Amino acid sequence: MNTRYLKIFSILVTIALIFVARLAYLQLFTDRYALNAANTSIKTEYIIPQRGVIFDRNGKIMVGNQPAYEISFTQALMRPDFDTLGFCNLMKISKADFIKRIEVIKKEKYYSKLTPMTFFKDLSREDIARVQEIIFKYPAFNIVQRPQRQYEVSTSGNLLGYTSEVNEREIKKDSAYYLPGDFIGKTGVEKSYEKELRGVKGVKYIQKDIRLRNIGSYKNGSLDKDVITGKDITLTIDYDLQRTAEEMLINKHGAIVALDPNNGEVLVAATGPDIDPNLFTGPNKSKNLYALSKDTLYENKPTFDRALQAGYPPGSTFKLLTALAAMQMGVMDEKTIFPCGGGFFYKGKRIKGHGGADPLIPSIQVSSNCFFTYAFIAIIKKYPGNPSKGVDEWKKIMSSFGVGEFLNNDFAVGARGRIPSGDFYEKRFKAIMKASGSQRTDFKNWDEMSTGAIYNGMGQGDVLVTPIQLANYVGAIANRGWYYTPHIVKAIDGKPNPDPRFKVKHKTLVDPKHFEPVLKGMEAVVLRGTARGLKSNDFTQLAKTGTAQVPQGKDNSIFVLIAPAEKPKIVVVAVMEHAGFGATWAGPACTVIAEKYITGDLKRENLYKKMITSSFMPEYKRQWIADLKRKGLYVDPKPDSIKQKRIKDSLEQVKQQKAKLQKKIEEETKKNNTAKKTVKQ
Structure with missing residues (x-):
């Protein structure tokens, strides 16, 4: 009897287990119950928040919002009697296009029958007016309004950035927020301040009956969440200055950067060529982005932000740091005189240069290559038999100015630049010796001439800096040894930017007393030196010109400026690729920006007109063709x-x-x- 009951019990348990297993399978591995839930229970609707508005420092709107419409598709709500032809006529698409769009959606990695997926983007207001009257007949499709960026300016595309649909990597990184079809900041401020700008999605839970009709909010809306608009952002940028800088970079490759040395606020971050941010919106957005990314003719590369990413030899502007490092390391002082009569002669090498046997201040005034080359040799030879130790000490001082390091700011992109170490030259010297067949095994006491290290002192050699780093170290010189990290956002929702990175005063490793002769040298550059033609009658200036040699073509034109001299309010730097002398091209650009910021006006329109009407494109074309010829890739164009x-x-x-x-x-x-x-x- 017990055996019989046991058998019956076992059979019942087995049946129960089979039933539970089947139920679990249906719930976990099929959409059947989920579909019923979608059809007869609750529909989740997400409300996309408007992104925060982006203002310049004076309250001008640079980026706002406008409504954009799209059609979403939810497979779970697709009826068996769906009128494909009628829907295609409504959307003005072919049946083949309809099928293709559905197939693409189903191949999406995050596709789910329950999740609304984007079916049709960028509908016009006219399209929406036509569609919204009839869309109810097709419950699997729904009109979704998404805020779209509206640009109120026609420049600064790299600085502002753009938004676009999230990709798989971005969804994985923040799956709690992003769903397929959501938009995210891809570049510029839109990217670096994405979390502040995006806001918080709203959520509505709507009950539906078996015929897919709304029957009210689920639990009277108690679980709904209100949408929260993104936070407004105020940039440190002065758009009038920014636009002026961008205008002066038309038909030029280079950058202009200006900042307030008192707080690190970036006033201008202009790159040439520039991008009109309006190309980032509308139905041709993807086509425009592709065209911009492929624009490499004459090395244009508009998506490459030269103000933040380009590493340039700083040329003679770097002599300021060479002097400061040499004085701090005790290998010279402001009265030191090097044997510079007639130029630089060392180990059979001759370097042409201005000036003679002069101390520091007049050597800065005339930009003596000889003086600063000897100064750097003194740095290398501070520790006899161990040049790497001297170079590493110099590198440490350079790092304290933010050179050769990421600045850890709030820009979306950046570059480290390059300040070589002792190990860098040991490896180079080893390679040189091996290539020459030398049997030498000790490379610690490397040679400063054969390695090219001597050229670092005058800003050539192996030193590379970005324009933002250049502006930062000139700001540190203006402050006699300290700086705040350069940053782009001044306020968030009307409150000062709380980021602690921008509250720290960074002190350099150079004693404040060493800055005085360097600043006097910069004053002499304007009064009697290489920038005397740019002297202003309205405010005092400290400056340094730079003409950096590059492998091919004309030299780069570089200029740095501090104004006013007594109590600096602005630092401006400019780099013009293959333009020639620093005082001829980069100098006027810096002067125009400083003048407009300090006086509120363009007093010397002749300098501004000179910059906006000049073009270096013929030089870029010539170099581009020459480079193709060197590579054997150039073909003479056939007559058209x-x-x-x-x-x-x-x-x-x-x-x-x-x-x-x-x-x-x-x-x-x-x-x-x-x-x-x-x-x-």
């Missing part, structure tokens, strides 16, 4: 027969028009003569 025919046709038209005009004149003359004869009769 179509263009020639067009010209020929145009000339023929002009000829015919002249003939017609001549004939008309002759007829008028004949007519007038006939009339005169008639009058006489």
Whole structure:
């Protein structure tokens, strides 16, 4: 009897287990119950918040919002009697296009029958007006309003950045917030302040009956969440200054950066070529982004932010840091004189340069290559037999100015630049010796000439700095040894930027007393030196010119400026690629920006007009062709027969028009003569 009951019990338990297993399978591995839930229970609707508005420091709106519409698709709500043809007519698409769009959606990594997926983007207001009257007939499709960025400016595309649809990596990184079809900041301020700008999504839970009709909020809306608009952001940028800088970079490659040395606020971060941010919106957005990314003709590269990412040899502007490091390391002082009569001669090497056997201040004034090359040799030789120790001490001082390091700021992109170490030269010297067949095994006491290290003192050699780093170290010089990290956001929702990175006063490793002769040298540059032609009658300036040699083409034009000299309010630096002398091109650009910021006006319009009307594109084209020829890739262009025919046709038209005009004149003359004869009769 017990055995019989046991068998019955076992059978019942087995049946129960099978039932539970089947139920679990249906719930976990099929959408059947989920579909019923979607059809008869609750629909979740997300409300996309408006992104925060971006202002410049003076309250000008740079980026706002405008409504954008799209159609979403939820597979779970698809009816068996769906009218495909009617829907295609409504959307003005073909059946083949409809099928293709659905197939693409189903291949999405995060596709789910329950999740609304983007079916159609960028509908116009006219499209929405037409569709919204009939869309209820197709419950699997829904109109979704998403805020779209509206740019109120026509420059600064790299600085501001753009938003676009999230990719798989971005969803994984923040899956608690992002869903397929959401937008995220991809570049610029939009990227670096994404969390502040994006806001918080709202959520509504709506009950539906078996016929997919809304029957009210779930639990009277007690679980709903209000949408929270993104926070507004005020930039440190002065847009009037920024626009002026961008205008002066038209048809040029380079950058202009300006900051307030008192707080690290970046006033200008202009790069050339610039991007019109309006290319980031509208139905042609993807096409525009692709075209920008592929624009490498003459090395244009508009998506490459030269103000933040380009590493340039700083040229003679670096002599300021060479002097400070040499004095701090005790290998020279402001009265030191090096044997510079007639230029630099060392180990059979000659470097041309200005000046003679002068101390520091006049050497800065005339930008003596000889003086600062000897100063750097003194740095290298501070520790006899161990040049790496001297170079590493120098590198440490350079790092304290933010050179050769990431600045840890709030820009979306950046670059480290390069300040070489002792190990860098040991490895280079080893490679040189091995290539020459030398049997040498000890490379600690490397040679400063064969490695090229001596050129670092005058800002050539192996030193590379970005324009933002250049502005930062000039700001530290203006402050006599300290700086705040350069940053781009001044306030968030009307309150000062709380980021602690921008509250720390960074002190350099150079004693404040060493800055005085360097600043006097910069004053002499403006009063009697290489920048005397840029002296202003409205405010005092401290400056340094730079003309950096590059492998091919004209030299880079570089200039740094501090103003006013007594109590600095602005530091401006400019780099113009392959433009020539620093005082000729980069200098006027810096002067215009400083003048406009301090006086509120463009007093010397001649400098501004010179900059906006000049173009370096012929030089870039020449270099581009020369580079292709060196690589054996250049092909002489064939005569454009179509263009020639067009010209020929145009000339023929002009000829015919002249003939017609001549004939008309002759007829008028004949007519007038006939009339005169008639009058006489």
